[in-house]
Amino acid sequence: MLIATSVTVALRCPRCGRLELSELSRFALGRAGSQRVECECGHHLLTVGVRPGQVWMQVPCFLCEGTHFRYYSPGQFWQPGLKQIACAETDLQLGVLGDEGAVVEYVRPGLSDLERFMEDDAFDGFFDDPVVMYQVMNQVQELGAQGLLRCRCGSRDVGVDLFPDRLELYCVACGRQRTVPAATEQDLDALMRVAYLEIGGDASSRCRGHKK
Numbered sequence: 271m272l273i274a275t276s277v278t279v280a281l282r283c284p285r286c287g288r289l290e291l292s293e294l295s296r297f298a299l300g301r302a303g304s305q306r307v308e309c310e311c312g313h314h315l316l317t318v319g320v321r322p323g324q325v326w327m328q329v330p331c332f333l334c335e336g337t338h339f340r341y342y343s344p345g346q347f348w349q350p351g352l353k354q355i356a357c358a359e360t361d362l363q364l365g366v367l368g369d370e371g372a373v374v375e376y377v378r379p380g381l382s383d384l385e386r387f388m389e390d391d392a393f394d395g396f397f398d399d400p401v402v403m404y405q406v407m408n409q410v411q412e413l414g415a416q417g418l419l420r421c422r423c424g425s426r427d428v429g430v431d432l433f434p435d436r437l438e439l440y441c442v443a444c445g446r447q448r449t450v451p452a453a454t455e456q457d458l459d460a461l462m463r464v465a466y467l468e469i470g471g472d473a474s475s476r477c478r479g480h481k482k
Contacts, residue, residue: 283313284313335442402457436451
């Protein structure tokens with residue numbers, strides 16, 4: 271019986287945009303160790319650890335600004351089949367994990383993140399304009415990475431809700447909310463011209479209940 275001793279994880283860095291493929295070794299992790307995976311630019315992509323009978327992953331998420339945890343049995347984690355890594359809040363894919371050959375084939379040149387996003391059955395027909403939505407999401411992400419997305423209260427802890435024609439950004443600390451239109455090229459052009467985004471700083475802002 272052949273036992274897999276490594277898997278490959280593919281994640282795109284939210285800071286520099288690089289698609290990072292990293293090998294995770296059963297022997298390197300050891301019986302009770304952990305491994306921190308970083309992009310070449312130094313940004314933290316995920317942490318993987320093992321404990322008796324379990325392998326866990328901690329994945330910082332640029333979509334919901336949270337941290338997702340995934341738990342697997344050793345058999346599930348080290349098996350060669352592809353496993354999706356997705357945001358628990360939006361169900362959007364963050365990356366894949368599995369056998370190196372399968373991962374490389376999945377992220378093969380010629381099929382961009384935008385095309386994969388548009389082909390995701392979970393969002394088939396959901397967005398008014400998937401291309402505009404993807405580009406708006408990328409721009410909001412970029413503003414956040416540069417420290418240019420914040421709430422009027424001073425917090426940078428920002429969540430996002432997805433709708434067919436817009437993003438609803440909300441401050442986890444105080445509950446303020448800001449709408450970012452994402453249905454037309456004009457919406458995208460308007461966003462590309464802003465120097466920063468402030469929640470609670472425009473006419474489309476409103477308050478919502480604090481998230482527990």
